[in-house]
Amino acid sequence: MIDTSLSDWLATPQGQYLLVREQAFFDHAVADIFGFNAVQLGLPQHEFLRSSRMPLRTVAGDESGVNLRLLPQELALETDSLDLLLLPHVLEFNDDPHQILREAERVLRPEGELIISGFNPRSLWGMRRALGGREGYPWRGQFIALTRLKDWLALLGFEVTGGHFACYAPPFASTQWLERFHFMEPSGDRWWAVWGGVYFLQAKKRVPGMRLIKPRWNEGLVSKLLPVAPKLNRDVTQQIQEDD
Template identity: 35%
Template structure:
């Protein structure tokens, strides 16, 4: 398949779609035939990918630093502990970077993730689409993990609704976000040029709980994690590791991130009359059965 476009990354994206390696989902801006195939040249998605790519590069650099690495490890331990009692078949993680994931296979048979930017390092089971437009059918996921997704998306409420759409009834949603009522929230307020995580929204946990209640979710568990201040010294970060253990043991509020697990309620569905399946068979005319003629009875003598 020959694709000639101005941007080589979009040409690789079209080739990947044909090879069934990744899946792109976005509102189509325009369509045109390319090399005998009908390719979707989404202008809106192109701008979104470029924006997400710049943010992803900043976050990759920050999470690769000692402070970001310690935060990711703390989040992974919390997710592994809280999902040990959850069971299902499909697990979806909607993250901000394909390089740093917090979900573990655990008791789920199939694990895949969704990212918002294209990369040559994408592996199997990775879907490239916006969190507000997940390329998945309704009621197909048992566990959805939103790893700081609501902190960096332009439409957090729509992203939460989309995650609720793909989650089956009785499934669970795990949300991880930065806590605004913490030392990290104060660091974000005083940042002159916000970069990395300081560009996030830092939505409050109470606000997320209100949105979940509107979407008919029940919050089962919530907790905080990572109580170390945002320092850049690796020595101080390692020395303050005992602070995390102490605060976790006593459930102290005010951690750098919050984690909550909510269950999607199962509503009673209205039973509808199933539609008749039309068979692909040509109907042949059939002669009607003839009925015997009725004659009036003779009067009895």
Template identity: 45%
Template sequence: MADQIIGLHEWIATPPGAYLLAWERAQMATAVADVFGFHALQLGLPELDALAANRMPHRWLATETPNEKAAFVTDFSALPFPANSLDLVVLPHALELTADPHSALSEVARVLVPEGRVVICGFNPMSLWGFRQQRGHLYRRLGVNRLFLPQAGEFIGYLRCRDWLRLLSFEIESGDFGCYRPALTREPWLQRFAWMDQAGARWWPFFGAVYCLVAVKRVRGMTLLNPAWKPTRILANAPVSVANSSGSHRVGFQ
């Protein structure tokens, strides 16, 4: 089965994909539930309704390729929103699959309001899954496809992603790792190693197969006021609103 995997959307339908999706769904629910504002955006992975637990009145799902679940299609490096107009942006594996991840993240920084939040999920190259993927790339040079994870895109490690965010004036609020089971393709074998989720979170927390980062956009020299009421911002030339499209380890940062 793994030899036929060609992309993230196909991979999500496999047993390890479902395992990862369940972990990310729980992480997103926790990360976005208490983020308040008016406008939220999800970039990529329509299989995961990352904004389901959020209560903002205006929520969009965007993809770079046509998808029936998406509100609109756009280049992640050129989002159709004014500067300082979104309160929350979530990127489940979007940076890994877009052609220019650094430009996409810079664009997210542009459209977020001061104190707005970004939530990013990505594969961790320093994990059992990442090691198997690296070995698969060696086999590909011999003409044999033994990749475990999706072929497309470049996996961006946790530390690299964190450094990019800091360069864009984001402050890391939290970082989570999860999915510690071995790189296995069959459901029964994945279930046999369920105990590794708790063991991994305790003994090797930074080697989970996937990570989730939450960061806040900081603007130096700006004093935020808290008025008694806040008027609704109207986005010029923005897409139509879509409401509710259909074991981890946390690391704190200062």
């Protein structure tokens, strides 16, 4: 379960450094995903769905400030009801990340989108956790390797469609030192992209055996709707039926 202390940590210079990049990614990612229902799980203080065009957007979770109170591993939502689900640092702070992903697969519609952010254990941030102790946030979390997360998603029928890394500077506690190492951001994207302190993964729920059912065109109806050039209409109708 995401503890409110994670939100407290995001207010620190270290957390703000991460949050700026995290907000930018979500703003870009959700803007071009279409549908009706979108849910952000956890961290209600931060509007990661603010750029979404979906009419129904809500924040759910087991903490104060959410619109819908529920457990991440027991989503009180209908099966196949969501078009988009965000999991911002949910998996590494829960005892059963597998169950959360199973619930995500259940509540998403076929072709629904799942976006996950997580701390990368194979980075300077992961090294800080391994060598500097695991007290406090975010170090107390169970950082999940990206390869392992991809395997979990594949077993559930998700197809990974995109990803991104960020936060290449060492996890300094002060704003001054983080700014001094700002040069590592563009360099990291170019030269050591997989070593970013945080990763983002975008996946789509696939349902085997599904196929789109095309409509059968009514030649008479098409001719009535396009009476100006009947011969052209017949040719167009014939071509449509051949393509179908």
